[in-house]
Amino acid sequence: MRISLAGLVHSRAVHDGRFGCRVLHPGREARFSTSEGDARQPPIPSLPPLAGPEVVAPANAKLSEALDHAFAEAESGPRRFTKAVVVLHRGRVVGERYAAGITPATPLIGWSMTKSVTNALLGILVRQGKLDMQKPAPIAEWSAAPEDPRRVITPDQLLRMVSGIRCGQSLQTGFTTLFDADTQMEFDMADQSAFAGNARLRAAPGTEWRYTNCNFVLLSRLIRDAAGGDAKSARSFIERELFAPLGFEHATLEYDSAGAPLGTIHLWASARDWARFGLLYLQDGVTESGQRLLPEGWVDYSARLTPLSADEYGYGAGFWTQRGNSAAARQRIAAGFPADSFMAIGSQGQYTIVIPSHDLVIVKLGWAYTPHDDHVAVERLVRETIAALARSG
Structure with missing residues (x-):
């Protein structure tokens, strides 16, 4: 596919089989899928499907009403364009709904929910003894000079967004972000991690x-390098160590032209796949078959508040969290989120919400243009789902 902006800026993208889609750059046109079998053969899930091919009807009328509200549109906009909602209670689907043209098998973009999947891949490396989150990150650009102040940055600080590197921001979008360093990296850099690795510090x-x-x-480059150093070894590691054990059936993670997985915003997966991902964290990093993927304590580490985020956001380590005493968490708790809950969030209203106290995972996906990633509708969905399931026992 080719596009241009006013005839001045041109871009070309290709579909590269199981490596997803990628923007091509001069000198970096190589495909990672080298054969038809490599391009099409998906990983074999080690778990049976969450449910049959048909949509699972809500368990009761109140849950059906909650899903109605999640899909409801205001008469005059802005629109939320909800695509899918899946409710997983006590390990089984108790209700789901999809927009027209969307099915339980449709891959949907997670945007920044992908960051929480990167958290899982880091946890797997920690369990395997291949990564220490508290030691300096092995970033080549930071190791060249002994006096480089970036040498002390740890994977934990990268994961918690406290690295201090001067590299734009990815939290708000708008016209001004067209000129942000993050946007430049995402759309104009063949080797995104080299761009990030060369960013200087803006704070200690x-x-x-x-x-x-x-x-x-x-962090995605660390995963690639630990897995073998190239796109194929990284994809094999991710599918073998995470996607297949979780029973993912419809997931594709995309890569940049340097062969690094784009563990920022580029995972496509079905709503049921996202629900299974939430279930992994609900079950303390253990799959339904009893296989431990994440180290003991990793889930609590992930949901533990990063103090520097407490004033406005309530961020943990790759997840947003209601734990701790952040201003944002207090507001979400007041709106109906249980205090032990935490969640993966993506732009335009992508949510995978983990609620241990209710043995519950809620997934909501769409293309919302409502304020603040449709959080008011999601708060209502959480409140009404908990109440509906309490009524049914």
């Missing part, structure tokens, strides 16, 4: 919280 590591995709691009 560990002293400022700033949400930037550059942190997760660098």
Whole structure:
């Protein structure tokens, strides 16, 4: 596919089989899928499907009303364009709904929910003894000079968005973000991690919280390098160690032209796949078959509040969290989120919400243009789902 902007800027993208879609850059046109079998053969899930091919009807009338509200549109906009909602209670689907043209098998973009999947891949490396989150991150650009102040940055600081690197911001979107460094990296850089690795510091590591995709691009490079150093070994690792054990059936993670997985905003998966991902965290990093994927304590580490985010956001380590005493968490709790809950969030209203106290995972996906990623509708969905399931026992 080719596009241009006013005839001045041109871009070309290709579909590269199981590596997804990628913007091509001069000198970086190589495909990673080298054969038809490599392009089409999906990983074999190790778990049976969450449910049959048909849509699971809500367990009761109140849950059906909650799903009605999640799909409801205001007469005059802005519109939320909800695509899918899945409710997983006690390990089984108790209700789901899809927009026209969407099915339980339709891959949907997670945007920044992908960052939470990167959290899982880092946890797997920690469990395997291949990564220490508290030691300096092995970033080549930071190791060249002994006096480089970036040498002390840890994977934990990257994951918690407190690295201090000067690399734009990825939390708000608008006209001005067209000129942001993060946007330049996403759309104009063949090797995104090299761009992020060459960013200087804007604050001492560990002293400022700033949400930037550059942190997760660098974490994605660590995953690629630990898996073998190229796109094929990274894809094999991700599918073998995470997607197949979780029973993912319809997931594709995309890659940049340097072969690094784009663990920032580029995972496509069905709503049921996202629900299974939430279930992994609900079950303390253990799959339904009893296989431990994440180290003991990793889920609590992930949901633990990063203090520097407490004033406005309530961010943990790759997840947003109601735990701790952040202003944002207090507001969400007042709106109906249980205090032990945490969630993966993506732009335009992508949510995978984990609620241990109710043995519950709620997934909501769409293309919302409502304010603040449709959070008011999601708060209502959480409140009404908990109440509906309490009524049914």
